[in-house]
Amino acid sequence: MVKAECDSEENRYVEFLRTKGHPDAVVFLNNLYEYLTIRAAEVLDPPIIKALSDAEAANDPDLFIDIFMSTKSKAEITTGNFLYHRWIRMLTLARYSHAERNIIESIPIAFIPFYPVLEAFITRTPYGSIICFTHALNAVLLHVFMTLAKSIRFQHYTPKKPQLAADAAVDQIIALARYLIGGCREEELPPKLDLEDHVVNIADRINNITQTFILAHEYNHFLMGHLKNTRQGSGIVTHGAFKHMESYHTDLQQEIEADELAVRLLKKSNQTPDGIQHNAELCGGVFALFLFVAICKKLLGFGTDVSRDHRIVKIYESAFDDNDHTVIMKELNILMGALDKI
Numbered sequence: 001m002v003k004a005e006c007d008s009e010e011n012r013y014v015e016f017l018r019t020k021g022h023p024d025a026v027v028f029l030n031n032l033y034e035y036l037t038i039r040a041a042e043v044l045d046p047p048i049i050k051a052l053s054d055a056e057a058a059n060d061p062d063l064f065i066d067i068f069m070s071t072k073s074k075a076e077i078t079t080g081n082f083l084y085h086r087w088i089r090m091l092t093l094a095r096y097s098h099a100e101r102n103i104i105e106s107i108p109i110a111f112i113p114f115y116p117v118l119e120a121f122i123t124r125t126p127y128g129s130i131i132c133f134t135h136a137l138n139a140v141l142l143h144v145f146m147t148l149a150k151s152i153r154f155q156h157y158t159p160k161k162p163q164l165a166a167d168a169a170v171d172q173i174i175a176l177a178r179y180l181i182g183g184c185r186e187e188e189l190p191p192k193l194d195l196e197d198h199v200v201n202i203a204d205r206i207n208n209i210t211q212t213f214i215l216a217h218e219y220n221h222f223l224m225g226h227l228k229n230t231r232q233g234s235g236i237v238t239h240g241a242f243k244h245m246e247s248y249h250t251d252l253q254q255e256i257e258a259d260e261l262a263v264r265l266l267k268k269s270n271q272t273p274d275g276i277q278h279n280a281e282l283c284g285g286v287f288a289l290f291l292f293v294a295i296c297k298k299l300l301g302f303g304t305d306v307s308r309d310h311r312i313v314k315i316y317e318s319a320f321d322d323n324d325h326t327v328i329m330k331e332l333n334i335l336m337g338a339l340d341k342i
């Protein structure tokens with residue numbers, strides 16, 4: 001999307017929220033889903049919207065993504081992300097039992113544009129709970145995975161262009177972290193990598209499974225009753241973004257419980273090559289997310305001893321709870337390298 005388009009979309013968004021009573025966080029969240037739905041109906045043709053809703057009602061994620069991909073070029077960032085997460089929602093819900101699904105499937109999944117915090121969160125409102133993904137999470141995480149995928153030494157492909165050297169990949173990751181903590185300003189986005197189709201495919205697969213993990217984690221907070229004692233609208237940062245990172249912090253034990261259940265639900269049997277590959281992508285994506293958050297925190301001056309980070313240690317244990325069959329991408333060393341370098 002060109003800058004002028006982006007600016008006019010931001011103006012519309014701000015104006016919409018102003019008429020709905022923004023900056024009150026709870027009012028804002030109650031109206032966000034409505035905004036996204038109206039926006040999607042304006043951007044895409046009505047028959048497309050109907051076909052997507054029908055695919056969703058029929059629980060057919062393959063059909064949904066086919067329709068979405070055929071119309072993706074028309075969708076701007078906000079609508080593209082909103083629809084993408086409706087697809088991730090379908091993939092995630094399929095992992096839960098019928099009883100659990102009945103409890104969580106009515107929770108709306110929203111996307112917050114122009115919001116530079118690397119988080120998804122679930123929060124209560126007077127009209128029920130809502131799960132929000134943020135612009136920062138979507139804009140940056142896929143670039144992290146593309147950087148890692150570009151650094152893989154492929155054995156089954158003959159790369160047409162030189163792959164990214166580890167040093168250059170480390171610098172790219174640090175640049176992405178600086179872009180994020182600087183508030184995702186367009187002019188600070190590091191140069192785009194030149195990507196072959198198979199590299200994009202790998203990055204997409206890791207991104208999809210990681211977004212599924214993030215959503216399952218949020219659903220698990222709801223299922224495990226973690227929201228009971230939180231105030232309405234908590235989780236939203238209305239000003240200052242990263243300055244409030246520490247106050248953003250929720251109960252560590254609850255975070256670990258939600259992570260562990262998400263990994264348990266999403267892991268596949270390691271008995272088949274498909275299962276081994278799926279689990280490698282799942283674990284690689286989740287570790288990359290946590291390590292990237294640690295890099296951002298270090299840049300902001302927070303402590304970052306990852307070997308003592310209980311969340312990372314626990315996720316490592318749940319990834320390996322079926323002995324040695326889970327493979328960890330060695331390219332995650334690039335993130336460790338970035339963490340050391342800053």
Ligand SMILES: [Zn+2]
Nearest residue numbers: 217221255258
């Ligand atoms: Zn959480």
